[in-house]
Amino acid sequence: MTNPEYLVRPATAAEHDRFSSLFASAMMFESSPSELDRELFEPERALVAVDGDQLVGTTKAMSWDLSVPGAVVPAAHVTAVGVRATHRRRGILAGLMARQLREVPEALAVLWASEPGIYGRFGYAPAAWGVSYEVDLRRVGPRPPAATSGRLEELSADDALTQLAPLLRGLQASRPGVSGRSEPTWRRRLLDKPEDRGGKTARQILVHRDSTGALDGYALWRGKLSWNSGGPANEVTLEELVAVTPLAYHALWYHLLTIDLAAKLEFGHAALDEPLAQLVTNPVALNRRLTESLWVRLTDVARALAQRRYATAVDLVIEVTDDLLPQNNGRFRLTADTERASCERTESGPDISLSVTALGGAYLGGRSLAEFAATGRVVEHTPGALATAAFGWPVAPVSIEIF
Ligand SMILES: CC(C)(COP(=O)(O)OP(=O)(O)OC[C@H]1O[C@@H](n2cnc3c(N)ncnc32)[C@H](O)[C@@H]1OP(=O)(O)O)[C@@H](O)C(=O)NCCC(=O)NCCS
Structure with missing residues (x-):
């Protein structure tokens, strides 16, 4: 998927305007960066793909927080994803995404997708409807x-x-x-x-x-x-x-x-x-x-599951598969009541198995594990394990701005 021909590296502060101009041309709008844009730029959280002297791909993460069920947590807000039109479909986006997800310090990344076909392959799932x-x-x-x-x-x-x-x-x-x-x-x-x-x-x-x-x-x-x-x-x-x-x-x-x-x-x-x-x-x-609206990608399953709250008490062994981030593969025991949650690695047999993508889709409480089970994306090993309402939330998630 990724193309080793194109080096992916962090951007520098001095590259802000070139970075913005490449993203703007990919999205087809006029770039007119301001001092405020430069002030908000976090170059160490921005990645560029280069072809010789030319920037050919961009993405960045913004250090914002996000409300999740019962808590407000840091979440990498991914944006400015663009690839130069002359360089499309050569694996540049795949290279940018793989490195970005590996380096995200937060337990989850979120984004708005310009087109729904782009991000599922990287483990993102729509987690909120607008x-x-x-x-x-x-x-x-x-x-x-x-x-x-x-x-x-x-x-x-x-x-x-x-x-x-x-x-x-x-x-x-x-x-x-x-x-x-x-x-x-x-x-x-x-x-x-x-x-x-x-x-x-x-x-x-x-x-x-x-x-x-x-x-x-x-x-x-x-x-x-x-x-x-x-x-x-x-x-x-x-x-x-x-x-x-x-x-x-x-x-x-x-x-x-x-x-x-x-x-x-x-x-x-x-x-x-x-x-x-x-x-x-x-x-x-x-x-x-x-x-x-909001797509969610869990980058650290154990931390992400412990960070949110649950609608009811739950004690579940969850087996996760993640093609991109191997540290997320394996079994995790989630124990929670409505006040606190913990999630640890375990060798016990799983109650349910699912991909990190389905888990991301259910993370904000707006989509149920049962919905994913109906298409085989969640498999129930212990009868009744999916009957839990713990992952749901009384209020639907909403993302109030496109970033
Ligand atoms: C979308 C975009 C970033 C893709 O970049 P790219 O370098 O061409 O993507 P890649 O070559 O790495 O593609 C990776 C995979 O995603 C698929 N893909 C890429 N763009 C896609 C799209 N718009 N819809 C569906 N699938 C897409 C590719 O077919 C490829 O699949 P494969 O691995 O099965 O072959 C680029 O086309 C672009 O800049 N588009 C305009 C701006 C935009 O929409 N940005 C996203 C903002 S949220």
């Missing part, structure tokens, strides 16, 4: 929230930079699959360059305050003027909505679903169990579409 909405605002029928002493207001980007972070951490505490943001990452998230708006308005930052004035939710959205023969048909694009109380959730959504002159609202990051359907009379008008 739901996108194209809401027909004329038909959806939002139910008004009960009158309360909470209030909505707009926030400047500068204020948002210092005030929104605790809310995102609140979401991480309640849902798996949510990536954390450092201060510079927040700065990048809140950038709003006119050339990136695609004909939409500047970003609006809407917040909800509870009766004491404390922030308990926010929404980042834009509008777009659209007028047709039937009259106004403006479009609302919701980028992100985070609420840590039911009231904030309801108030923010109600506001967004009732904006004057708007006919459509688009949102790309709803969870599979998004509660919004309860707050409208006609959920069909949400026009929901299922997508794959």
